[in-house]
Structure formats: structure tokens, C-alpha cells
Amino acid sequence: MAEGRPLSDVASPKPEHQAGLQTQIREMAALDLEGLRPNCLVCGIRLSAAAPYLRFRVCPGCGFHYHMPARARIEALADEGSFEETSAGILPLDPLEFSASVPYKSRVLQDQTRTGLQEAAVTGTCAIGGTQAVIIVLDFGFLGGSMGLVVGEKVALALELAARKRLPAVAIITSGGARIQEGVLSLMQMAKTALAANDLHEEGLPLISVLGNPATGQVLASFGSLADIILAEPGAHIGFAPHRALHGASHEHAHDEQYAAESFFGHGQVDRIVERDKLKHELASLLEILAPEFRQEAAGKARGSRPRLNPREPWEMVQLARRPDRPRAMDYIQRMFSPFIELHGDRLYGDDPAVVTGLARLGAESVVVIAQQKSRPAQADIEPSTGAPASLPAESRGEITPEGFRKASRAVQLAARFKLPVISLIDTPGPKLGLEMEQRGLANAIAGSITSMLRARTPSISVLIGEGGSEAALAFGVADRVLMLQNAIYTPISPEDGAASEHRDPGRASDMARALKLTSLDCLRMGAIDAVVPEPPEGAHGSPEEAARLLRRTLMRELAELRETRVSSLVKRRRKKYRKIGQHVRNPQVAKEAPAPRRRTWRSGLFRRGSKTRDERPKDEPVKKVKTAGKAAKPEKGAKTPKSAPPAEAVAKPVAGPAATKPAESASKVAKRRSRLRAVLLRRRGKPATRKTEPDARDPKDRAGSPGDG
Numbered sequence: 001m002a003e004g005r006p007l008s009d010v011a012s013p014k015p016e017h018q019a020g021l022q023t024q025i026r027e028m029a030a031l032d033l034e035g036l037r038p039n040c041l042v043c044g045i046r047l048s049a050a051a052p053y054l055r056f057r058v059c060p061g062c063g064f065h066y067h068m069p070a071r072a073r074i075e076a077l078a079d080e081g082s083f084e085e086t087s088a089g090i091l092p093l094d095p096l097e098f099s100a101s102v103p104y105k106s107r108v109l110q111d112q113t114r115t116g117l118q119e120a121a122v123t124g125t126c127a128i129g130g131t132q133a134v135i136i137v138l139d140f141g142f143l144g145g146s147m148g149l150v151v152g153e154k155v156a157l158a159l160e161l162a163a164r165k166r167l168p169a170v171a172i173i174t175s176g177g178a179r180i181q182e183g184v185l186s187l188m189q190m191a192k193t194a195l196a197a198n199d200l201h202e203e204g205l206p207l208i209s210v211l212g213n214p215a216t217g218q219v220l221a222s223f224g225s226l227a228d229i230i231l232a233e234p235g236a237h238i239g240f241a242p243h244r245a246l247h248g249a250s251h252e253h254a255h256d257e258q259y260a261a262e263s264f265f266g267h268g269q270v271d272r273i274v275e276r277d278k279l280k281h282e283l284a285s286l287l288e289i290l291a292p293e294f295r296q297e298a299a300g301k302a303r304g305s306r307p308r309l310n311p312r313e314p315w316e317m318v319q320l321a322r323r324p325d326r327p328r329a330m331d332y333i334q335r336m337f338s339p340f341i342e343l344h345g346d347r348l349y350g351d352d353p354a355v356v357t358g359l360a361r362l363g364a365e366s367v368v369v370i371a372q373q374k375s376r377p378a379q380a381d382i383e384p385s386t387g388a389p390a391s392l393p394a395e396s397r398g399e400i401t402p403e404g405f406r407k408a409s410r411a412v413q414l415a416a417r418f419k420l421p422v423i424s425l426i427d428t429p430g431p432k433l434g435l436e437m438e439q440r441g442l443a444n445a446i447a448g449s450i451t452s453m454l455r456a457r458t459p460s461i462s463v464l465i466g467e468g469g470s471e472a473a474l475a476f477g478v479a480d481r482v483l484m485l486q487n488a489i490y491t492p493i494s495p496e497d498g499a500a501s502e503h504r505d506p507g508r509a510s511d512m513a514r515a516l517k518l519t520s521l522d523c524l525r526m527g528a529i530d531a532v533v534p535e536p537p538e539g540a541h542g543s544p545e546e547a548a549r550l551l552r553r554t555l556m557r558e559l560a561e562l563r564e565t566r567v568s569s570l571v572k573r574r575r576k577k578y579r580k581i582g583q584h585v586r587n588p589q590v591a592k593e594a595p596a597p598r599r600r601t602w603r604s605g606l607f608r609r610g611s612k613t614r615d616e617r618p619k620d621e622p623v624k625k626v627k628t629a630g631k632a633a634k635p636e637k638g639a640k641t642p643k644s645a646p647p648a649e650a651v652a653k654p655v656a657g658p659a660a661t662k663p664a665e666s667a668s669k670v671a672k673r674r675s676r677l678r679a680v681l682l683r684r685r686g687k688p689a690t691r692k693t694e695p696d697a698r699d700p701k702d703r704a705g706s707p708g709d710g
């Protein structure tokens with residue numbers, strides 16, 4: 001909307017343009033505040049009888065969003081009769097006794113008379129679509145919506161009120177530049193409001209900002225940008241630097257589009273562009289998702305029989321997983337979640353369309369969704385021989401860029417802040433490769449995504465829905481529960497690439513598919529995933545509706561189970577789960593035959609491997625502590641030890657699975673034997689065998705640990 005710039009043209013608070021500008025602001029504001037326009041400035045159609053214009057100040061012809069005064073904004077957003085103003089009695093000050101062409105006092109008086117407002121900010125509490133919230137509205141019509149002492153104070157008080165009353169906050173921002181008439185004191189308001197916004201974050205309460213036209217300068221660079229979710233109105237002029245500062249004193253507007261909300265959206269700075277008539281619904285949905293009363297803290301466990309899974313040939317699974325008509329992430333999202341509100345951008349560089357993030361509801365539970373989205377290729381793009389899409393751009397193939405990983409990290413952090421479970425859907429051939437990707441920080445972005453998923457203080461479930469390709473799959477797949485659709489695949493390398501590198505023959509991909517053990521049942525056996533989600537008999541493509549229903553049911557059941565565990569325990573359990581994959585344990589066979597040289601495992605911990613974790617343990621059962629790091633934990637009473645010993649070489653387990661618990665149980669058997677032996681030795685020396693697990697410093701065998709001991 002290039003023509004939609006006239007309003008932003010007047011947003012120039014630089015002192016050298018101030019006088020001329022104030023005139024323009026007044027002119028524009030007067031046009032919109034003191035009466036309705038007869039015709040559209042942009043397209044010229046008659047506005048005086050148009051309902052969208054009368055209600056929302058939006059031209060029905062061209063969609064231009066006109067200035068909307070603060071009171072009208074509140075009336076359009078708040079549920080009827082719910083608004084209660086706060087801090088209305090705080091009146092403007094003139095701390096510098098500023099006087100230029102027009103004294104500050106008279107300028108304020110003029111704007112007060114014209115707008116009916118005391119100051120540029122109106123704050124209060126209201127209900128938006130039934131959810132109580134604190135609302136802050138900055139009115140561009142009052143001295144350009146700039147932030148002086150009173151505006152800063154009212155914003156800070158409102159955010160503090162939100163924190164005290166545990167309410168979400170919504171800030172509607174139309175503001176340009178600085179309140180130069182209040183000098184450096186106006187600048188300090190940035191710190192004050194940023195402090196209040198950060199305090200709200202600390203409390204785990206959401207701040208949503210809506211950027212109107214214009215949203216620039218100090219307000220944008222303080223609490224405006226610190227919002228958890230940033231919405232913008234179409235065509236709004238956004239940017240730190242005010243419009244005129246960018247163009248100098250000239251009136252050249254050649255690049256106006258680059259400062260429009262749409263451009264900022266494209267550069268990952270804004271979550272969503274929302275038309276004003278849809279803003280209330282959008283805010284209501286967001287507030288509902290983020291509101292604590294809609295979180296399902298503990299749901300009853302859903303029980304049901306698990307259907308039989310028919311194994312298929314691995315290569316057949318690869319073909320199924322890659323079918324162009326296999327449901328994509330969005331096909332599941334649209335069928336499983338209602339509502340789903342997509343959030344965009346990595347806040348750093350861009351928005352990767354191959355990664356979809358958003359807030360959603362799954363049944364009664366609010367969740368954050370991160371998903372890898374392949375676009376469905378046109379029939380012409382499908383290679384007939386393989387049925388796979390050929391020569392598609394990377395984003396259509398679902399290759400993930402650094403922005404995609406960062407976007408996911410951001411969503412996970414958002415989820416953790418609001419204690420919303422994370423549901424991640426995985427379907428990608430891998431990360432997008434290339435020099436440019438390296439320069440944009442691909443490795444760092446992947447590591448960041450893994451870290452976010454590992455650390456998130458909220459339940460998480462990952463689902464492999466199609467291709468689980470390499471590091472890009474793992475970066476979305478570190479979760480409390482990892483599920484896999486029956487015909488999905490999970491592999492570090494494509495079978496074709498694997499065959500090319502191992503057999504020097506890409507044609508042997510089907511052999512490689514078998515060797516890679518990439519099917520859902522193989523992954524379950526290896527312990528790489530926790531459960532397999534059944535698909536309709538012919539595969540998910542046969543009935544996407546049914547596939548989504550089956551997945552939704554599993555997700556709800558898994559989520560209900562995760563909700564029964566404290567978050568701190570989930571995080572610990574998650575750490576443990578990933579730590580023990582391929583963990584080095586000492587050679588149990590050697591120890592059995594020659595117990596004398598005391599070797600220790602690298603592992604230490606409160607519980608023996610394969611034993612119950614703290615949360616699964618009955619409450620009355622005492623926690624057995626192992627005081628010495630580096631020693632095998634004491635076996636639990638009644639723990640079964642296998643009769644057969646595992647192979648003699650040191651065990652570096654590829655993954656921890658059901659089969660992988662054997663060596664550890666043998667290790668504990670050895671530990672038991674060792675402690676008995678030690679008791680005998682001590683008795684022979686006439687010492688009481690009191691310390692069973694602590695090393696005896698006087699015992700030479702205890703000092704003769706292997707060099708690797710910590």
C-alpha cells in the first residue's frame with residue numbers, strides 16, 4: 001500500500017522538523033479526530049456512509065487504516081462496559097518550562113482540548129473477548145503519541161498493575177519520536193517502561209503489542225519491542241528511526257514500502273499483520289491461549305487399545321514417508337488444533353516458511369506448536385520414477401534455514417515462559433546447506449534449537465510425521481516424548497546418499513534403507529523414540545482426517561500423562577534420557593571374573609540404570625543416595641539381575657532401549673558382589689562394615705582407581 005503513506009509522512013519528531021511537523025500532525029489528527037472524512041484520501045471513495053470506516057476507520061475500498069483515537073480503539077476492543085480507566089488523574093508536567101515557537105504548556109492545552117485526552121496514553125483494565133487484561137493505548141493524535149514523563153509513568157503503572165493482578169497486558173501503539181519538550185527526562189522513560197515490561201516477563205505474564213501507524217522511536221525501542229507477541233496493522237509505518245530522519249529533509253518517499261509493517265513482517269520483526277476489524281478476535285484468541293485458566297493441569301488418562309502395526313519393507317516406508325500427497329504439518333495442524341494462531345519471524349534476520357510456529361489449543365490445553373512444513377509439489381514437479389518431488393526450491397522441499405531453527409527456539413522459549421507444552425512436528429529432509437547458510441549461522445542455530453528443547457521448563461512432545469532427516473529432525477526432536485507415525489522414517493542420512501557413500505552406488509538405496517534401521521518399529525526397538533502412532537491401513541495419505549484424529553488422540557493422552565509430572569522432574573528426566581544414549585559403562589564381564597582391580601564407571605547418579613526414576617517410585621520408598629561420584633549405584637532391593645552376562649568388550653551403547661538395560665543390571669550385580677566382598681575384607685581386618693558405598697581412603701584398592709576416574 002504505497003499510497004498509504006500520508007499519515008506516516010507526518011511522523012517526524014526531529015527537532016529541526018518539529019515546528020512544521022506539529023502543524024501537519026495537528027492537521028492530520030484534526031482530520032480524523034474532530035470528524036469523519038467524507039472521502040478516502042487514497043482511493044477517493046465515499047466514506048461517510050461506510051460501516052467499516054465508521055466503526056474501525058478503515059476504508060472499505062482500498063483498506064487504508066486511518067488514525068483511530070485512543071477512546072475509539074478501546075471501545076472497539078473492550079467488551080461492552082468492561083473498561084475501567086486507571087491513572088486518569090496524572091496530569092502533564094512541564095519540567096523544563098520549555099518554550100520554543102509555541103510554549104509547551106499551550107501546545108499540551110491545545111491537544112487536550114482537541115482530543116479530549118489528558119495525555120497521549122490511556123490505560124486501564126478491560127475484558128477482551130471474555131479475558132481480563134490491562135490495556136495501554138498511545139494516541140498519535142496527542143503530541144505524536146510521544147513518550148514524556150506522564151506517558152512513561154502511566155505505561156509503567158499499567159504494566160505493574162498487570163503484574164500485581166496477574167493479568168496479561170495489551171499495548172496499542174501509535175507513536176512517533178521523542179517528547180523533546182521534556183528533554184532527557186523523556187529519554188529516561190524508555191528505561192522505566194522496559195523495566196516494567198521485563199518485570200512482567202519475569203512474572204510469566206504476556207505482553208502483546210499492536211503496532212499502528214506509525215510505530216517508531218522510543219516507544220518501539222522500549223516496551224513496544226519487548227512484547228512477547230508483536231502484531232501490526234496493514235501498511236503501518238514501523239521502524240526505530242522516524243520517517244524524516246531516514247530521508248533527511250527531502251520529501252522523497254521512494255522506499256516507503258520498506259518501512260511498512262509488511263516489510264518488517266518479511267524481515268522477521270513482526271509476528272502477524274492483523275486488519276483492524278479482526279484485531280479483537282485475534283487478541284481474544286491469543287489471550288485465551290495464554291490464560292492460565294485454560295491450561296489442563298492434570299487431565300484424566302485416556303485409555304484405549306493400541307492397534308496392531310503391520311511392518312513394511314523399509315524402502316516401502318521411505319516411499320510412503322516421501323509421498324507428495326502425504327499429509328504435511330499444516331494438514332495436521334488445521335485438523336488437530338483450534339484455534340491455531342501462527343507466529344512469524346526469528347527476530348534477527350527473516351522468516352523461514354519451512355518452519356511453522358504458533359499458539360494453539362489442543363482440546364482444553366493451550367500449547368505452542370513448532371512444525372516443519374514441506375509444501376506440496378505440483379503434479380508437474382513430481383519425478384515419475386521415484387514419486388518424489390524433483391528440483392523444488394529448498395523451502396518447498398522443507399529444508400530448514402538458520403532462521404527456521406531460530407524461529408523454533410524462539411517459540412520454545414515463549415512456551416517455557418508461559419508454561420505451555422511444546423508440540424513439535426517433524427518432516428524435513430534436513431537443514432539447507434550452502435555457504436550463505438553457514439554465514440547466517442546454521443550450526444549455531446541448530447545448537448540453539450537443541451539447547452532450547454533440552455532446557456525448556458515445560459512438557460514437550462515431538463512427532464515424526466514424515467521424513468525425519470538428520471540434524472534438522474533432531475533439533476526439533478529433543479523432547480520428553482518422541483512419537484513417530486507408523487510410516488515415517490528417522491535417519492541421519494538419506495538412503496540414496498548413504499548408498500552412494502557406502503556402496504558407491506545410489507541404486508542400492510533400498511539395501512541402505514534396511515541397514516539404516518530407519519523405520520518406526522526399528523527406532524522404537526532402539527529406544528530412539530518412545531511410541532509409534534498408528535496410521536490408516538493404506539498410510540496417512542489415504543485418509544488425512546483419520547491420521548490426524550489418531551495423532552490427536554495420542555497427543556492428548558501423552559500430554560495428560562506428562563502433566564502429572566512436575567516440570568523440574570521432566571527436565572531432569574529429559575537430561576537423563578539424552579545423557580544415557582551411548583553412555584560408556586564399565587565392562588561388567590571383566591569385573592565379574594577379576595573383581596580385584598577396582599574400576600569405576602563414568603556414570604554417577606541417584607538411581608541405577610533401569611531402575612525406577614524418582615517420580616515413578618512410590619512415595620514411601622526411600623531414595624537411596626550414592627555419596628561417591630564415579631561409583632556404581634547400589635542396587636535396589638528386589639531388582640532383577642539377568643542370568644546371562646553381556647559381551648566381554650566395554651559397552652558403548654548406541655541408544656538406550658529395552659535391550660540396553662542388561663549390561664547395567666549386570667554392573668549393579670557386580671557392585672553388589674563387590675560390596676559383599678568388601679564387607680568380608682573389612683570384617684577380616686576387624687572393622688565394622690558400616691560404609692557400603694563410600695570409598696575407604698585407607699583401603700589401598702579404593703585409591704587404585706583407574707586413571708579415568710573423576
Ligand SMILES: [Zn+2]
Pocket residue numbers: 040041042043044045059060061062063064
Ligand atoms: Zn480508500
